[in-house]
Amino acid sequence: MTEFNRGRLSPATPGDNVPAELQRAHDMALLEHDFLEHERRLITVRAAQAPHEPAAFAAWFDALKESGPGQFDPLFEFLAERATLAQLRWFIQQEVAGEAGFDDLVALTQVRMPERAKLELARNYWDEMGRGKSGAMHGPMLATVARILEVDGSDGEGIVPESQALCNVLVGLSYNRRYAFHALGALGAIELTAPTRAVKVVQAFDRLGIDRAASHYFRLHAVVDLAHAQTWRDEVLIPVVTERPEVARFIAEGALMRLQAGARTYERYRREFGLADHALQA
Secondary structure, three states: OHHHHHHHOOOOOOOOOHHHHHHHHHHHHHHHHHHHHHHHHHHHHHHOOOOOOHHHHHHHHHHHHHHOOOOOOHHHHHHHHOOOHHHHHHHHHHHHHHOOOHHHHHHHHOOOOOHHHHHHHHHHHHHHOHHHOHHHOHHHHHHHHHHHHOOOOOOHHHOOHHHHHHHHHHHHHHHOHHHHHHHHHHHHHHHHHHHHHHHHHHHHHHHOOOOHHHHHHHHHHHHHHHHHHHHHHHHHHHHHHHHOHHHHHHHHHHHHHHHHHHHHHHHHHHHHOOOOOOOOOO
């Protein structure tokens, strides 16, 4: 599915075998549907607890920063305090591979959204694009991390399936309009929870004496995502749930699906590093 997603999101030209391409796209879409619905079933009970009143829903969503799946996973204390350079490089390789391109996901998600939410998604996208300056674009910053550490996130054989699955969850929710509100929840959860982890990764870079240019991506997200999380709540989640209370459930599902997929990657990374098992939060 990872290769399929890479292909369908990449610019292309007309080919000579369109029927076969469409048949493959159909077959992969059915596999993707089964995958996403499986992920939904895993978090349905918890998502059903999310309130439909806007302010209460916002409070429930904010609480995921403390109690969501994968939060405060001991992996990040290990990275900050004890990981070797080789272990940090392996971790970054996985993270680069699991990066679906937040700017593109926002662009896909904003299609036909209500005006107020659409405007905030546009502002978020503009930040991701460096406000029009190529050197400040977030995507290339991550590429700089990979270049300095000499890691290749496209090396399929070296990437664990949990990292690929995380990417596929995000692309699947953002690409398919039937999961549009799930995508709002998933992307909002990233903004909400990223700063806590980014701080620990920065500490790992500093402890190992790595060029600060490599850690700039994480330093930036440790700060800017705090503001993004607040505006996502105030300008996206609350207005959308106010207008359509019934979609609170789907936003909640999307947030939990993203956090659940992330928690699985942390568990897998800990196993790779030989750390003691840590039960995932429900």
